Amino acid sequence: MKLTRKQILIFFILLLVFTLSACSTTKQTEENNLTDSAVSTDKTVSVVRGTITPTVSAQTTIAPAVPFIIASPENGKFHTEIETEEKITAGQVIGNVNGKELKSPVDGTITSIAPSGESVPADYPVVTIQYTGFALNIEAENFLSTLPEYADLKAKFQVYDGVGPTEVIAVVSPAAEGDAFTGIVQQEGILQCLIAQNVNVKSGQSATVVITAETRKDVLMLPLSAIAGRQDTGTVTVVTPDGKGVQTKVTLGATDGANIEILSGLEEGDIVSATPPNLDPRRN
Numbered sequence: 001m002k003l004t005r006k007q008i009l010i011f012f013i014l015l016l017v018f019t020l021s022a023c024s025t026t027k028q029t030e031e032n033n034l035t036d037s038a039v040s041t042d043k044t045v046s047v048v049r050g051t052i053t054p055t056v057s058a059q060t061t062i063a064p065a066v067p068f069i070i071a072s073p074e075n076g077k078f079h080t081e082i083e084t085e086e087k088i089t090a091g092q093v094i095g096n097v098n099g100k101e102l103k104s105p106v107d108g109t110i111t112s113i114a115p116s117g118e119s120v121p122a123d124y125p126v127v128t129i130q131y132t133g134f135a136l137n138i139e140a141e142n143f144l145s146t147l148p149e150y151a152d153l154k155a156k157f158q159v160y161d162g163v164g165p166t167e168v169i170a171v172v173s174p175a176a177e178g179d180a181f182t183g184i185v186q187q188e189g190i191l192q193c194l195i196a197q198n199v200n201v202k203s204g205q206s207a208t209v210v211i212t213a214e215t216r217k218d219v220l221m222l223p224l225s226a227i228a229g230r231q232d233t234g235t236v237t238v239v240t241p242d243g244k245g246v247q248t249k250v251t252l253g254a255t256d257g258a259n260i261e262i263l264s265g266l267e268e269g270d271i272v273s274a275t276p277p278n279l280d281p282r283r284n
Contacts, residue, residue, distance in 0.1 A: 043274040044239050045226050047266045052221055054213040054254035056143035062159070062205045065135035067111050068172035068192055069125040070104070072097045073150060078126050080116045085109060090169075094127050105170035106131050106194055123149075128175045134195045134202075136209045137174060141189030142231045146254040146261075147213050155193045157209040163200055164207070168193040171211060216254060220262040224255055228276035236266070237273040247277050 072078060080095030087109050088094065094102045094113075097120065108129040120126055136157055153171040158164030174192040193209055195201055227234040227250070234252050237245040253261030266272070 044271050045223055045274050047220055047222055047262060047268055047270040047272070049218050049268055050221055050259070051215055051217050052219055052254055052256050052259055052261050053215040054143065054146060055210060055256045056138070056140050057208060057210040057257065058138040058140075059206065059208050060136050060138050062134050062136060062195070062201050062207055063203055065131045065133055065174075065192065065194055066137075067128040067130045067175045068194075069175050070094065070102050070127040070129065071173070072120045072122055072124045072126050073100050073102075074098060074122045076120065078114050078116065078118050078120050080113060080126075082110055082113060082127075084111065084113055088129070097126070102127065104129055105172065106133075108132070125175065131194050133197045134199075136168070136193040136195065136207060138191055138193070138209055138211070139189055140191045140211065143211070144189060144191075145231070151213045153191070153211055153213055155209055155211040157193065157195070157207045159201060159205050159207045162205060162207075166195075166199055168209075169196045170194045213254070216261065219253070220266065220268060221259045222262055222266075222272065223274070224258060224260045226272055226274050226276060227252070227260060230255070230260075234260075235277050237275070237277045238266070239271045239273055245273060245277075248272075 074097060076098035078095055078097050082088065082094050088104045088107070090104060090106050092104050094104055094110075095116070096102060106129070108131045110127065111130050112128045114120060114124075114126040118126075136155075155168045155171050156165045157168060158166075170193075172192050172194060174190055191211060193211070201207075222236070224230075227236055229235060229252065232252060234250050236248055236250055238248045239245055248265055250265030251263040253263045255261065
């Protein structure tokens with residue numbers, strides 16, 4: 001049977017309509033599946049108890065060490081028999097405050113020292129020491145704010161295309177350049193990692209340094225990725241039993257880079273969204 005031109009045209013129009021309808025149905029099914037998947041994969045995490053090793057890391061540059069400070073541990077009188085420009089060895093007692101000994105962590109030279117018998121307040125820089133070697137300086141103000149005074153710190157570093165990982169011999173507080181009015185002052189929020197003299201490094205080399213403090217046990221914690229905020233306070237989305245999200249403020253403590261300590265605002269077993277509230281478009 002020979003089809004007329006009009007019949008052929010009608011046939012192609014019907015075929016086109018059928019094809020578009022089928023595509024629309026397929027697209028709608030895919031969209032429905034995507035929506036169902038997005039809802040079903042909305043992840044949550046629980047507040048748990050565990051251990052955290054406070055950690056800070058940074059990329060920095062190797063440089064000659066600057067003088068560092070040894071501060072008074074408390075209010076009292078500083079007593080010493082050491083003099084300025086005197087050379088000392090690692091572990092040597094430099095003096096004491098109320099009987100509490102102050103020791104040098106490394107070999108070095110005394111660049112300044114408070115007079116013996118002087119009354120000093122807590123945290124007063126009684127001694128500065130010059131270490132003849134290289135060091136790594138990093139900004140660690142947030143890290144230090146979560147630690148107790150005189151926390152025992154350790155560090156390792158890795159030189160790009162060089163030595164490492166290598167332990168440093170001491171983590172100290174570098175002195176800032178003072179004047180007649182300020183005297184000896186500490187570089188606030190800065191830590192200096194002293195490198196052993198027998199380690200093969202050069203000034204100007206780039207390196208990654210990781211500093212850790214004493215591990216804390218049995219603390220409440222959450223993954224860092226679930227919290228909006230990193231220092232002092234943050235916000236999480238608590239998921240209630242009926243599935244609703246409630247933005248909740250929390251007080252934050254130390255972090256190891258993966259998890260963060262929760263000091264207040266949540267209890268063990270609380271369920272929160274794995275996505276920070278300010279990054280979840282469904283809860284803004």
